Amino acid sequence: MKNILLMGAGKIGEMIAIMLAESGSYHVTVADRDQAALDRMPKHPNIATKMVDALNQEQMDAAAAGKYAVLMACGHVMTHVIAPAAKKAGAHYLDLTEDVKSTRLVKDLAKDSETAFIPQCGLAPGFITIAAYELVKKFDELKDVHLRVGALPEFPSNALKYNLTWSTDGMINEFCQPCEAIVRGELREVPPLEELEHITIDGLEYEAMNTSGGLGTLCETLKGKVQNLNYRTIRYPGHRDILKTLLHDLRLNERQDLLREIFEHSLPTTMQDVIVIFASVSGMKDGRFVQESYSHKVYAREIGGKMHTGIQITTAAGICAMLDLLAEGKLPQKGFVRQEDTSYHDFIANRFGSAYARSHEVATPVVAAAE
Structure with missing residues (x-):
């Protein structure tokens, strides 16, 4: 042992x-x-x-x-x-x-x-990196590698459509720090909360935006091998705009202790969450331009006689x-x-x-x- x-x-x-x-x-x-x-x-x-x-x-x-x-x-x-x-x-x-x-x-x-x-x-970085790299290894030449992950309440009930399910400090950090990405073959830092996109997974609509840290070491590993590489956090539609109001318009990105206090006072925790994991890779394989994706959801469940998120x-x-x-x-x-x-x-x-x-x-x- x-x-x-x-x-x-x-x-x-x-x-x-x-x-x-x-x-x-x-x-x-x-x-x-x-x-x-x-x-x-x-x-x-x-x-x-x-x-x-x-x-x-x-x-x-x-x-x-x-x-x-x-x-x-x-x-x-x-x-x-x-x-x-x-x-x-x-x-x-x-x-x-x-x-x-x-x-x-x-x-x-x-x-x-x-x-x-x-x-x-x-999870991100972590498993999403492993899952995405498994797709990457199938390609002869890479064009785009996209990683998307969200830890979401299964039953959202507030304007943010969000409940606290993990570290408040970690959440604030990823929305305030610059994000690594590869854009048109060049390693860059891109701003958090930007490049908003709308995606549909299993018939449900989500939004995703830049956040920091989710790529792990993939930028270094894939530099010179991929045209575009990015990581974005998945949320329910409308979440990003409220965060931008809090962080930028109200300047709470400069008062993160206060922002943490507001979140922990106002947003309830929940045991009923869903983890949305999605990765997509496109490029050349056997002389053809193709795309392959990984998609999975993980829900809260009982382990060891106790419910866990x-x-x-x-x-x-x-x-x-x-x-x-x-x-x-x-x-x-x-x-x-x-x-x-x-x-x-x-x-x-x-x-x-x-x-x-x-x-x-x-x-x-x-x-x-x-x-």
Whole structure:
């Protein structure tokens, strides 16, 4: 049984702890500086809790010592202390960040590391990168690669048509930071919330707009190989215009603490969400100009006797599957590991990655005990 340090006792951390503990392959120490959050962790023989202030180097080093891997399920602002502590302890490092600067820091740490550093292991970036790259590999020559993901309330009931289902800080960050893209063959930064498009998936109309971080490392991987590459977040129609009013007209992009307070006071959370995943690739294959797409939806459901949201399930399944594949030797064992280094088929066949399996794909339980 491998010993894991999980930094962050929030909703995603809880889901990660449950999945890993119930697999029978991992003992998880969940660390946080919030005792109330730790008290909410499920009671399980393979889950322990520990009060740790990551900003206290002595506490952080002690928590990471002797661990097979350190998983980060807290805000990207903590990357600069947690990732170096993992390296110092000789542990593998995995995180869920969508923040571009944080990933660059992780990449620098990985250059001379004897362990693996695997950032962006969630949904977007994360699984969407793996799914899109599986399509990319089928083409002889690429023209357009489009990635689209939305974590949406199944039953929207306000003007924003949105409920809080994941990190408020993460949501604000992706709508305020510049977005990487490849436009007509050139790597560029494009503004968030722009290039609004309307798309229809399974007969339902959505809108999608630029947001930061969803491409992961694909810009670097596909530079010089694709004409256009972009990532956009899916929302219900009308959401983008209200966000622009809040962020730009009312200038709340300059007062993000206030914006977070408004969202968390005004927008209810929901357990009834749907994760919409869509990727489209066009280019030349066998002398013909063709397009192939990937589409899937994941809904909230019960796991371990408790209801969990779709965003909890998909995000936790991503990082748990990457940890499992690393432990099985199916990923590089040291240095910087990109999401696109992962085999889509290995991921879907994995006991955690199977949370993403579509009906025509062979699916195993999300959590299966070790033999």
